[in-house]
Amino acid sequence: MKVLFVEDEPVLIEEMVDYFSTQGYLCESASTYARAEEKIETYNYDIVIIDIGLPDGSGMNLIPRVSRSSEETGIVIVSAKNSLTDKLEGLNLGADDYLTKPFYVEELNARLHALYRRKMLKGNRHIIFDDFVIDPLSKTLSFKNKEISLTKKEYQLLLYFIVNKERVVSKPSIAEHIWGDYFDQSDNFDAVYVHLMNLRKKLNQTSGKDYIKTVYGMGYRFSAA
Template identity: 70%
Template sequence: MKLLFVEDEPVLAGEMLNYFSSLGYRCEQASTYTQAREKINAYTYDSVVLDITLPDGTGMKLISSIREHNTDTGIVIVSAKDSLPDKLEGLNLGADDYMTKPFYLEELNARIHALYRRKTLRGNDQISFDDFTIVPLSKMLFYKGEEVSLTRKEYELLMYFTVNKNRVVSKPSIAEHLWGDHFDQADNFDTVYVHLMNLRRKLNTCSQKDYIRTVYGMGYKFTV
């Protein structure tokens, strides 16, 4: 899961990044309205944790930008403001949840995971196609009940394909999903190609079916 934390308090921002990174999330952070808007317009996130009081603007204005970019992105407002009007404004603008500071990181994690299950997994604990079963909670893949060994990047790539099933996804979008802000570390897209070919081979070895189709000049499409 890819998260963006929009928070200008350095200590809290650091705590959230460290905690969620330790759980295996891909985490990015913005400390100003301007930084957050640039990231939201450039990248897609599974969830955005949003403080509404920022040095150069209000986080409330970012909600519409998030919704325009991706309607399935979960939005959790975290704020020191605990008045009912503030909560209603945020929720009416399109936020999914509202937490008042201070809060427990474990509770924030539970709420983010609940949003992910509802929006991306459509309320399911597992994703199935043909005889394959993906278990997001344990980040494991099974074929007819037997585990299929995947690297972390192969698993993340498989999840990206299943969420975007029957859509053409480009190499740049795959690279950005796998590495986030750091995808430029891959000087070219050879690394993406290697992970993709390894995943394709493992799926094909199990089912004798090629799920990942090359769309020349555009990218790749995952079909079942």
């Protein structure tokens, strides 16, 4: 899951990024309205966490921008103000949840999982295609009840394909989603190719089917029942 944290408190942003990174999230952050706006317009995220009180603007104004960028992106407001007016305004603008500071990162994590299941997985606790079952909570893949060993990147790549099933995705979009900002400085997509081919091989050897098709000159498409 790729998450953007929009927060200007250095201690809190460090705590959230450290915690959610250990939970397997791809974390990015922005401490100002301007930086958050730039990231939202440039990249795609599964979930955006927005603090209302930013030094150079209101986080409320970012909500419609996120919604316009991607209707599937989940939005969670975090604020020190436990105001019904703010809650209603944020939800009416398109936010999915509202959490009042201070909060436990474990509670935020539970809310993110619930939101991800509701928006990206359409409420399902497991993702099923043919005889494969993905458990997003344990981050595992099984085939006919036998677990298939995947690396972290292979698992992230498989989820990205599932969410974008039947769509053509390019190497740059794959790299940006899985490696985030850190891949911007490299024009070498060998790493994408290696992880993709390894995943493709494991799925093929297990089921006898080739789920990942190459669309020459454009990218790759994942097809499954």
